[in-house]
């Protein structure tokens with residue numbers, strides 16, 4: 275397979291600021307925001323052809339919009355895929371993927387350390403409609419291979435994972451999926467195309483929560499699937515048209531502009547995260563730090579090779595404690611001692627966001643699902659932002675030095 279970078283004449287940095295639908299007749303330099311739910315058709319015949327899909331042209335806001343199309347075009351170019359289809363949120367992108375590819379009796383293999391709502395959606399909500407699923411240890415390739423059955427249609431991984439930053443071998447998972455006649459989807463929220471191009475390693479579908487780093491400043495919800503034109507046209511677009519998880523034009527415009535600074539933000543925030551990880555490893559009250567950029571990370575070498583030599587901007591750490599109750603109290607103390615950083619379960623913001631996954635993002639899971647995901651009571655997740663590193667460490671030191 276050729277490097278997707280080579281399939282475009284322009285570099286990814288250039289595409290991030292230039293790739294979009296054509297300018298309007300006014301010649302605006304910044305991409306236009308088209309707030310319209312409907313379109314005036316040039317003729318009855320053209321309207322018929324557009325609705326039939328025989329001619330290009332916008333027909334109705336649920337089906338498409340020029341600002342939304344600009345975002346999709348730019349993200350596809352950055353991920354190196356033929357096409358992209360956007361949705362109102364990351365979760366609705368996953369719903370669209372599952373509705374577009376699966377029917378009752380089909381089987382999905384997922385990492386057990388995926389985003390909490392993803393586990394809930396696939397493991398519980400879709401189970402009601404007869405979709406079967408098996409959740410496996412993210413890093414155990416043999417477990418992925420063993421879970422595959424004749425009815426398996428999809429393998430779905432997230433790398434690095436939230437919140438433990440486990441890294442899986444995308445190439446190896448793609449080989450397992452393809453040998454079984456299944457597709458591999460990768461949730462690329464944490465690394466983003468700035469650091470990791472899953473298509474380059476054989477993934478078929480790249481899923482995004484645009485709410486995170488693509489926007490990058492914590493403003494809007496958005497989601498997307500990047501894939502071949504055939505998957506988008508034949509499997510995902512029909513779901514969008516009938517189910518209507520459409521991305522709003524304003525949100526698309528915000529995320530479109532966010533893509534322009536994605537690379538520079540990811541690199542600066544990742545550099546801060548590495549410094550924070552090194553500092554936390556020296557803290558006497560910290561039991562363990564989870565960060566792919568650290569030599570102590572079990573998949574450090576794989577992460578460096580797969581993620582452009584960069585650990586990403588999210589890390590987690592566990593406070594030292596004798597039992598789960600004490601661990602929870604200590605983690606809460608660290609969070610409640612902060613004066614600068616935000617206590618927030620979101621991530622992908624220029625502001626550093628600190629959260630306690632066990633009681634928030636992973637709070638809806640059963641104790642069994644939670645411990646399978648390795649989310650202990652002492653775990654604190656930090657989505658590192660753009661503040662000065664000394665201010666970030668000083669704010670965490672307030673709690674960590676008074677445990």
Ligand SMILES: *Cc1c(COP(=O)(O)O)cnc(C)c1O
Nearest residue numbers: 363364365389436463483485496
């Ligand atoms: C936030 C997130 C999602 C879900 O995205 P929403 O935009 O909140 O619906 C999925 N996967 C990961 C890794 C996330 O961080």
